[in-house]
Amino acid sequence: MSGKLYGVGLGPGDPELMTLKAHRLIAGAQVIAYPSLEGGESFARSIAAEFIPQDCAEVAISIPMSVARKPAQDAYDTGAADIAAHLDAGRNVVVLCEGDPFFYGSFMYLFSRLADRYPTEVVPGVTSVTACAAALGRPLAARNEVLTIIPGPMAEDEMRDRIGAAEAVAIIKVGRHLAKIRRVLQSLGHEADAGYIERASLPMQKVLPLAEAPDEAPYFSMILMMKGHDPWL
């Protein structure tokens, strides 16, 4: 009988924001797997580190830093094969996922390669979006508002149209797109409605009005904007 594949959301970074279920699965894991950048650090593993059993086998999926998709897809092919070998041997595999596995997560690349062959369960996690709203001290969306999640790499004109038509907006994957996003919000007259959050829930968390945000933002940063609410920063 084959093992079971678990895609486990770990939340935004504070280990205490993982779920009881994630904690139980990790603390009892025979095999864990996680992505790491070029064989270096894995943010997902660092969130779970204190709960990983000492005798647990580890599958590190080394993702090359490249804009080309082929090298990353090859890495997921290799990672999926390593995971499949454990599953075939009857061992469960817990894949560690930052945030939530199905919310802009790389777990989908393993899911698409394995879920049709092995019993698979996805354990949802706290997303960075609600963690950022908590850090900001401001509701993300209320009552019958529409909430739009926009990735930072979007082209400037499209972003202006999308945000112009939106009510509450979370812009994720800000990173090197911060200057562009700021221009868009300024041109729409909404810079003062926007807050900037960096590394939500981690010790080095930063929360600032967008106008005071640094010019260089790390990948794990976000901008939340709610139109027409009371002033809130």
Add this chain to the structure above:
Amino acid sequence: MSGKLYGVGLGPGDPELMTLKAHRLIAGAQVIAYPSLEGGESFARSIAAEFIPQDCAEVAISIPMSVARKPAQDAYDTGAADIAAHLDAGRNVVVLCEGDPFFYGSFMYLFSRLADRYPTEVVPGVTSVTACAAALGRPLAARNEVLTIIPGPMAEDEMRDRIGAAEAVAIIKVGRHLAKIRRVLQSLGHEADAGYIERASLPMQKVLPLAEAPDEAPYFSMILMMKGHDPWL
């Protein structure tokens, strides 16, 4: 010294989907508070029930079932005053919130009444949106897709426009709006891309292609739709 107010997200319903932090705060609580419908059951309390200390004081905020806003606002006034009395006496108060406190949550009504007067912390939780994606076995949003969260009560024409312009969509608060939402998705040719989820993560969870969804949906139901993905139901 006054106590501290905590707004604590409990996740979508399975008690194991609460965070370690929520669990710690509830298990150590002197005072908990939660909304209940007309003084009856509280879904939030039921999620946390097994972890609530026996000697814990409880503030049940009885929300009248009425479309008028004044009676509910009066109830939150009363609840906020009861909570403030505990905070003034130096006791921390843990407010139990379904899902995430700042994601379409009623906690905002207490936050707006109390957060400027008392130290306040919001603990994010797993939202029903990612729990529904996990139940469906389908990524909610990937790569650079835009994700739009639309409340079910939206007028039909506006809903058609919004979904027509969207990529990945989560329609929340489905309930009695199911027939309308189905019409909208049919008219856009996207019924087959949509999944229906009821009571995600609870023992009575239901997951169905939208075409097979019942005509009557409970309040805690959701429709997820992703355009242009591979077939997935």
